[in-house]
Amino acid sequence: MTNRPALAAWLREPLLHFLLIGAALFALYHYLNPGNAGAPREIVVSESQVEALAENFAKTWMRPPTAQELKGLIDDYVAEEVYYREAIAMGLDRDDIVIRRRLRQKMEFISEDVTAAAQPTDAVLQAYLEQHAEKFLQPPRLTFQQVFFSTDRRGDGAMRDAEKLLAQLDAGRGPPNPIEAGDPTLLPPAMESATPQEIVNSFGSDFADAVERAPVGQWSGPVRSGFGVHLVRVDRRDAGAMPTLTEIRPIVQREWESDQRREVTAELLAKLRSKYDVRVEGPAAGLYGSAAAGRAGGGVP
C-alpha cells in the first residue's frame, strides 16, 4: 500500500520514459533492418519511399507532383543516398559540426517531448503557484471615465475650466454627458478593467498614480497629465489579488513546463554523461579540481 504513491511517481519519471522510447526505437530499427541484408551496392527506392517523397512535396505545394517532378524527387533522393553512403564510408560524418549538432538537437527534442508528455497534478501546480507568487499576482483593475481640458488649447484656463465643471458636477448641475463638456481628444474617454500599466501606456504615470487614488462613484480632480488637465470618475476598482489555480491553470502549467523542460534536459544530460569517464587534459584540467585529476564532472549535474 505504501508503495503505490512511490510507484506512481516512478512511472511519471521522465528518465524512464526516455529509456523506454529509446528501447522501442532500438527494437524497431532492428526489426526494419534485419542484419543489413541485401547487396551492399544496391539502392532500392521502394514504393513506400516514393510515396513518402510525393507526400512531402504535396504537403508543401498542396498538390501531387507531376511525373517529371516525381522523377526529379527520386533522382535527388538517389543522389542523396549515394552521397550519404560514400560519406559515411569515408567517415565524413565524424567531425562534422552540423551533423553532430543535428543529432544532439534531436536528442534534446526527445527529452523535451518527454517533458511535454508529463501531466502535472494539481498539487504540483499549486506548489509551483505558491513558490512563484510574484509571477501570478493579478494587478488591480480600474474602470473609469475622464473629461479632458487641453492645455494646448486653453493654456492656464484648462485648470480653471476643469475646476468649474467639477463644482457644477458636485452641485448636481453638471451637463448630462460631462465628457462632451471637455475638449475632443484621441485619448480614450473611458477605460474598462484597465491595469495600472495600461493606464500609464495611454496617459503617463502622473495621471495613472492620481486615478489610482481617486474615489469611486463620483467625479474628482482636476488631475494633470502630459496632455493637459482631466476630471476623472472611477466607476469600479478591483484590488489586486492572487488568483486561484483553477482560474489560471493553463498559465501556471505553461510556466511550470518551461522550468521543467530546462531541468529535465539538464538531468538527462547529467545521467547520460555519468555513463562516461570524462577526462580533461592540459592546464584546463585545473578547472575541474586537482583531486579528480581532471575528471570532468562525472555524474554531477
Next chain:
Amino acid sequence: MKIGNKSLVALVAATSFGAYALAADRPAPNPLNNAYFGAVHIHTGYSFDAYTNGTLTTPSDAYKWAQGEPIPASRLAPGQTIRIVTPLDFYAVADHAEFMGVFQKMRDPSSPLSRTEIAKRVTSSDPKVAMEAFAQILRDLSAHKVDPAMTDPEVSRTVWAEIVKTADAYYRPGHFTTFPAFEWTSNPNKRNLHRVVVFRDSVHVPDLVLSALDTEKPEDLWNWMQAQRDRSATLLAIPHNANASDGLMFSLSDSYGKPFTPAYVAERAKNEPLYEISQIKGTSETMPELSPNDEFAGFELWDYTLSADSERPKNHVGSYVRRALLDGLSLEAQGRGNPFKYGFIGDSDTHNAAATNEEFNYTGKFGAEFDASHRLNGFPGQPAGQVQQVREFSSGGLAGVWAPENTREAIYDAMLRKETFGTSGPHIRVRFFGGWGFKPADVRSPKFVKAGYARGVPMGGDLPAAGKGKAPTFMVWAVKDPLSGNLDRVQVIKGWVDAKGAQHEKVHDVAWSGNRKPDATGKLPPVGDTVDVKKATYANTIGAAELSAVWKDPDFDPALDAFYYARVIEIPTPRWSTRDAAKLGIDIPGGLPATIQERAWSSPIWYTVRKPR
C-alpha cells in the same frame, strides 16, 4: 490583497507582468476601435543568423519581453537582462523559415562540437569572428549554396510546431495577442524580397512552412499561400526593406522579367495588404533623391543591400513605397489594376526577441550589440563598413492597428482592411478619415470618431465616387506618446498621376504647434530644437501634445486617381547613438545625426476614378 497608495504603479510594474490576465477581465469590444501597438516581425535564437550574433533567446522569451518581463540580454553579457518600459499589446515571433532552429543548440562550450572550424567561428567569443560567419552564411544563401544537412525537414517541422505552440501558450484574448508567423527570406543576389507571413489562427497552420530554399519567387509564395487557404488557413504576407532590394521589391516586372499579368496584380494585392514602412534596417517611405521637395524625406535611411559586406544598391526607384504607390496609380490609370495598394505598419526585425522600439532603451538588433560601445564602435578589427552599417541601424518601429478588441481575429482583420499605421518607435496614435463633406467644426467635436466612420472612410479605405464639383476632405487627429517628444506637425501627403501620365507628389502641412506662420512659399518654419547633444536630453517645452485638422484638397481633379496619407512628426529628440555617446562620454561617431524627428505614417486613403471596363 489591497494596495492603494502612490507606489502601486511602481510595485505592479516591478512584480507583476500583467501577462496573466483572467478571462473574466476581458473588456467589451469598442465599435469605434481602440489603438493597439505591437510587432509581428520578431526573431529569436531559432533564426539562423541570430545565434551567430550573440542571441540566446527563445520564442517564449520574446512573448515575455513584450509583456514587460526581463529576459537574457546576450551570450556576451551573462546575467544581464533587457526589458521594455511600455509593454506591447500584440506580438508575433516570425523566425526565418530557413534552417529553423539549427543554430540554437550549439551553445554548450563544454561540447566537443566546438573543436571544429565552423563551430569555432559560430560560437566564437570574438564577436567579429561570429559576425564574419554570419556574412558567410548570407553569401552562401544568396549564391544558392546550402549544406543539405542544415535543412532537415523533420527538425524544421518540430521547431515550427514549437513556435506555433508557444504563440498559443501566450495568447490572452482581450489583453495580449500573439500570432503564428514565419519569415520567407528570399534574397536573390543580396536583393531583399523578404516577407513576414502571419496566420490568423493556429488551428489551420501547415506542418511545414515555405522557405526561400524551396523558392525565391514571390509568385510561388502566393501560390503556396493560396494552397493554405484551400485547406482553410487564413494568412497574409507583409514585405519589408524594399530599401535593401536594389529596386527589385517594387520592380514593374515579375520574377521572370515579364510585364505584370492581371493574375499577378490580383495575387499580389490579395496576399499583401500591408507594407512595413519602418524597422531597424531603416525606413522605406521615400528618400531625398526620389522626393526632392519633401524636407523630411531623409529620415533614418539605411542605404545598403542585404549583405554584411556594406554594398550599396544602384537603384532607388523600386525601393521606396511612396514611389510604388504612384506606380500603382499609373498602372491603374492604364487599366492594368493596382498591385501596390499597400497599407502601412512599422515593425522591428530584431534578432534578439526584444523589438527595441524605445529610442531611449535601444539594445541593438543582435545580442552582440547589447553593449553600447559595441554597437557604436564595433569590435576590434571589424571592417569599418560593417561598423557603420550597425551605427546606421534605426531603433525598431511599431505597428499600430485600430481594432475593436485585442484578439487575433480583430487585429488580423484590421490588418487585412489596412486600418493600420506605422511609427518609427513611439506610441504615437493617429486617426485619419476621408470623405466628401467634413467641416472644420467636425474635428472640434468630441464625436469626431463617430462622424469619421459615419460620413467617411478610415485609413486604408477607398473614397466613394466623387460628388459633382466637390473636393475630398480629410479629418486627422494625432496624439503623442506620453514617454516621447511632443508633436511638431501633421502632414497630408498626396500622390497623383496627371492626364498625360506624369506622376506628382505634394506634402501639405495641415496642423502644427504654436503660432508659426508659413512663409511666402508656403514653408512652415521649423519647430525648434531643445536637444542638449552632450547630455542627450530634450525638453517638451515646444510642440503640442495633440494636433488635429480638417483639410480639403485644394488641387483636386475628379478625373485623376490619387492617394492621401497622414504623416505625424515629433519635435527633435536624441537619436539612440547620441544617447550612447553621452553615456560613453565620446563624440558621436560616423557622421550620424545627433537628433531625429520620430514619426507616424497612416495607411493611405485612395481615390480611384471609376473607369468603364
